[in-house]
Amino acid sequence: MALEIYNTLSRKKEEFVPVHSDRIGLYVCGPTVYGDAHVGHAKAYIMGDIVNRYLRFRYPERKVTYVQNITDVGHMTDNDDVAGEDKLQKQSAKEKKHPMEVAAFYTRRFYEDMSALNVLRADIEPLATGHITEQIELIKKLIEKGFAYEVDGNVYFDVSKDHDYGKLSGRKTEDQEASGRVEARSDKRSPNDFALWKRVDAGHILRWPSPWGDGFPGWHIECSAMSMKYLGETIDIHGGGLENQFPHHECEIAQSESVTGKPFVKYWMHNNMVTTGGVKMGKSLGNSAMLRDLFKEYDPLSLRFTLLQSHYRGTTEFTTEAISASETGYKYLLRSYHKLKDVVGDAELPEFNSLDTPQNQSIRDIVGLFKEALDDDFNTPGAIAVLFNSLAPMTNNILAAGMSEAGPKYLAVWNALAGNVLGILPTQDATQTDASGTLSSVVQLAVRWRKQARERRDFAMSDTIRKELDEAGIILEDSKEGTTWRMK
Ligand SMILES: [Zn+2]
Missing domain, CATH: 3.40.50.620 (HUPs)
Structure with missing residues (x-):
């Protein structure tokens, strides 16, 4: 190729x-x-x-x-x-x-x-x-x-x-x-x-x-x-x-x-250009969406994700509906990634390049599809589709089966493809700003206390914990697989 x-x-x-x-x-x-x-x-x-x-x-x-x-x-x-x-x-x-x-x-x-x-x-x-x-x-x-x-x-x-x-x-x-x-x-x-x-x-x-x-x-x-x-x-x-x-x-x-x-x-x-209602967005046209205004309403990384979901040579129709739709998909991917990251915890990750061996055929397949997409004139929607159709489902299977030895390998794949190449993983994650893992342990503790509060139906306490973490810049996300957290 x-x-x-x-x-x-x-x-x-x-x-x-x-x-x-x-x-x-x-x-x-x-x-x-x-x-x-x-x-x-x-x-x-x-x-x-x-x-x-x-x-x-x-x-x-x-x-x-x-x-x-x-x-x-x-x-x-x-x-x-x-x-x-x-x-x-x-x-x-x-x-x-x-x-x-x-x-x-x-x-x-x-x-x-x-x-x-x-x-x-x-x-x-x-x-x-x-x-x-x-x-x-x-x-x-x-x-x-x-x-x-x-x-x-x-x-x-x-x-x-x-x-x-x-x-x-x-x-x-x-x-x-x-x-x-x-x-x-x-x-x-x-x-x-x-x-x-x-x-x-x-x-x-x-x-x-x-x-x-x-x-x-x-x-x-x-x-x-x-x-x-x-x-x-x-x-x-x-x-x-x-x-x-x-x-x-x-x-x-x-x-x-x-x-x-x-x-x-x-x-x-x-x-190509970004359009709204089929008309080019641009400063001179007066319909431009300034990034600073958009950042007040949307996570900048989900805006990045939205833009990557159309090929650079095609036009991007930029509407609130389009952003919301892609935000839902983006959150789905992040949940899978964050869950894996929580399970892997402090375990050491293998070098991404060391995974290119016959023992890791399923990882090779995913990386192969990802490269095939980007080799085709930087087809980012295709590369994102590989995350949706292969990497996230595989990650979810591993998590469900409790295959802990595969966890660090797959996390290295997420970091390489979604992180280093597509740039869609949050860069302010605790692993990068909190070398000792102290913050991570404290947040995990708060998440456990909140879970216990909910189990005893103390929803006032559960809400207080969420609100105070939010004020400290930490967002909790609940899903049926459990609670994950990330920095704002
Ligand atoms: Zn120039």
Whole structure:
């Protein structure tokens, strides 16, 4: 079995063959930090997270480097880079703060939201403003090679010089007429040319000196400069939202390949959008569900679970009914896992890789099905189905039969597949925060007292125990198999 990835460039699934024998480079376009993250961001970065986690799981012998940038300059309010305004500069005027204050504030909140969703941090998180020199160098090379031109302090990429332009998206121009926008007065040679460097007026805060005068870089050039700096001229996988395919990724290809003469990216991956009532959710559309608001109502991990239940290339219809339905399934899986964890207790777990032996055929079968699903273009709904149809029922059988020697093995499987790869197990579990097991013993004691209280029909005491544990951040969950607990 080989990992197959749907490559937007060829519009088909291709076997994944890394560029280098010892390492894999993954780049996903990061957020523009002028506002809080919404559910569309969650889908994009959970996709990047799954790719990152699965590559590490599947290719343990290779060094995976994940780069995800932070855009803190150059992203215009409009894709029309002539009439638009820098998003950070605009937000800073609104909030009466320095643009870098706005960037720092929303960057912090972005990472808080992502870690609530159990999205692992990238290995390198470069800022656009931290790589102005690299961007200027790249623009200089593009001018030298005749792919770019300067007009009065602005530098543009000359799309007519790049015969490949449009190969990713199948488009060469923005459909200005269809979008109802009128091309503003411009010094570009062609309306299709895009900005590499923008001249600024006296009042503009975000500005750097350059060979073409004071200004700031265009949005697209940062991703070319930073991905090539950290991952080399040809990177394995580049991901991002479908809306970035054009113009952003098309421009990244044009800039990078014009300078190096080599393929920029081997596999392009694009996640589809999150919709509600069939309409795209997004900040500019005003129907966006901000993650911070959703976290007040739903467990962030069950939101992650909901998003993983649709394939990244399909749309995710995001409604309260859909979240509730998947929450029920998620709780069912967690009950099975928590019950097993309670039974295994402090017993030592085997190394996951040591379980790949003929004596553990049923575990091999489950892992095989799980890998088969994710090898098929990161089919997360398929991988979750393996948990529902194979791992959870098997776990429940073991618990019912009291086969204690199988317990630690299966718990190691849960930790590897549901924990390390899918990232859906609670990370604040006692095993990770409570090395000595003290908390676990105390909670077990409280659970026993509560059970005894209920047996003698002292429901007031039983409720008090539950309520006070809840206030201390511990949630009890009752099911017909017994009571399990978890940290909030
Ligand atoms: Zn980008």
